[in-house]
Amino acid sequence: MRPIRNSAKALIIQDGRVLLTKNKDNDGFFYLFPGGGQEKGEELKDAVVRECIEEIGCRVNVQDLVFVREYIGKNHQFAEWDHDYHQVEFYFECMIEPGEAVGKGTNPDNAQVDVEWIEISKLSDIRIYPAALIEKLAQGSYKPCYIGDTN
Template sequence: MRPIRNSAKAIIIQNERILLTVNKDDDGLFYIFPGGGQEVSENLQDAVRRECLEELGEEVNVGDLIYVREYIGKNHEFAESNSEAHQVEFYFQCSLISTHPTFENMTIPDANQVGIEWIEINKLDEIRVYPKAIVEPIKNMDRDTRYLGDVN
């Protein structure tokens, strides 16, 4: 059995749009929040900073923790291929440091990552985004810290 993995994620909102990474799998495009696994001896804020630099090519200011989500693979749509996964994700409100980001300095994008895109918040229901459970709180501008549970 694999150990539980911590992941630090960024929620970056500007002008009624949210910044997501664009990824591709056998079912087509899907969108996820920038961020990823916490390394040994790294705090969560440093993890989200490093991951944003790797995936976006941009530095971020890390603000408040606003959501915590668990993903227990055996309970969700990818159970057949991801049954041993158990991840706890910490979502931080972040902002880009640069006022004119270029997104050109990505060093280590995720394996499935094919781009970066600003998505209008009111159009989040029109795309395949993970985790889907964060869409409604974001659309409702609900930024109170909350545990979302084991959701996908």
Template sequence: MEIRNSVKAIIIKDGKILTIKCVDKLGIFYLLPGGGQKPGETMIEALKRECIEEIGVDVEVHDLKLIREYIGRNHEFSDEDKDIHQIEFMFLCSIKEGEIPKPGNNPDSFQESIEWIPLKEIEKYRLYPQSARNILKNLGENKTIYLGDIN
């Protein structure tokens, strides 16, 4: 099992967080925009590339806010994810002036669309990582938070 680095964008505007709307066998779920880091690519470069691919916009990357470790065999999807060990670095980002999010040029196969979720209702959504929903809702000028192995 190899460890994979992944980067995610936390984009908040007008009390809403930008997400990728996806579908699996259980129905609709949501993820933060982002994806895997390629060899020779910095995390910032990876995040900017992934945002163009998934939400069709160039982002400004700001502070690292959350670090999540996901060891698949420890969670609800252990049958499918037993060989996955991923570390996600979640950065606060903003959309560059004049850019409007839209499905990007290289979305993931399970991606349906993009959706702004109201932060005050975030608990109602199947947003992963689920354990971070309340933290995202109350994200402020806090220091970087290591979330551990959560789903």
């Protein structure tokens, strides 16, 4: 059994749009929030900054923690190949550092093909993980919360 993995994610919202990584698999395109695994000895906020450089090509200013989500693979549609995976994700509100431009990252994920600003009102039109955040973001004002084991 694999150990539980911590992942630090960036929630970057500007002008009614959210910045996401665009990825491709056998079913087509899907979107994720920028971020990834915390390294040993690394604070979560530093993991967010590093992952944003790797995936969206720019530094971010990390603000408050807004969501905590768990993903327990055996409970979801990918259980056939992801059954022993358990990840805890920490979503931080972030702002792009002044003078930084979004673009190609230094070390994007294997499935990542691009970065896109998506209107919050159109999030239900795309395949996004976790989909549970669509409703939270659509509310416009959200309070920090634990969203549980969701996909």
